Amino acid sequence: MQSSEELIRVLYDELHRIAQREHRRAGSPNTIQATALISEAYLKIRQRTDWDSDRHFLGCAATAMRHIMIDAARARLAGKRAAEVHGYTRAIESQAATAADDAELAGLGDAMRRLAVADPRLAQVVDCRFFAGLDERETGFVLGVTDRTVRRLWVQARAILYSGLAVAD
Template identity: 60%
Template sequence: MDRITGPDDKSPVADELIEGLYAELRAIARREHFRAGSPQTLQPTALINEAYMKLRSRQGWESQSQFLGCAATAIRHILIDAARARLASKRNAPTYSFTQQLDSLAAAVPEDADVVRLGDALKLLSQFDANLAQVVDCRFFAGMDERETAAVLGVSDRTVRRWWVQARAWIHHEMATA
């Protein structure tokens, strides 16, 4: 994509980008909301607002693709932090009798634990190879396809496919040994 600029040939701030890309960000947030299970996650609007809070102070966005890539990473951090918070609150939560929705509480814990383990694996992956971690952010957390991910990263579709296979294998191994 072409370089995007704001007033006085400066790069736009997050406000302008979020306004222009709100529909796309909302689609990403809705997809993540439904994938993780609606009662356990932030609402899509809250997820966008949290991502905005993380991105608003940054200046110098070179393109919409760069912004969407950073938004995908911000969404990942928000979802993982929310899962960690839910796990922490469950450890300190009052005990419930067996008849008080014990099944639903027990079912929520593994999902949050998996999200936290995924976050830990991605943190290690980003130290090992930042490109592989960015591919996971774009493909898994932002729901981008190969073409969109390639545009964000500035590489070919074929490279994205290769990195995606490598990243999935690496994460699977890390999560299996954790």
């Protein structure tokens, strides 16, 4: 199998598509740009060399991107709390919109962490389907299960995440 560096070169267009989707999904104008997101993800996964397939690599890259976006949202939320303590002024409308977006992203990160603890396989399905954009067949290949199993796990994972996010509100 190829190294992380080789896979980044070969799969850059697909990684850029995943990064753009993550950037749009985050919704905040202060989020990391797609190219920077790819670079950050590469730094997280570059040492690994045991890739099963291109899809396995893309799934791990998508998970790394999700972690980076959630960490950035949490850092912005922490910065806003510090700014309020120090009395910095900001535009109220943009602060409220960004805070809501960042809070939602941080909430999703918390829900994914709880899901990964409760059932790591369900979290892998969400990473593959939602964050990497893989279809049922591709997800099944990455996880070593059938399309039907992926479909069942996907329904279960979405239900758990939805209930976890609803409780957090």
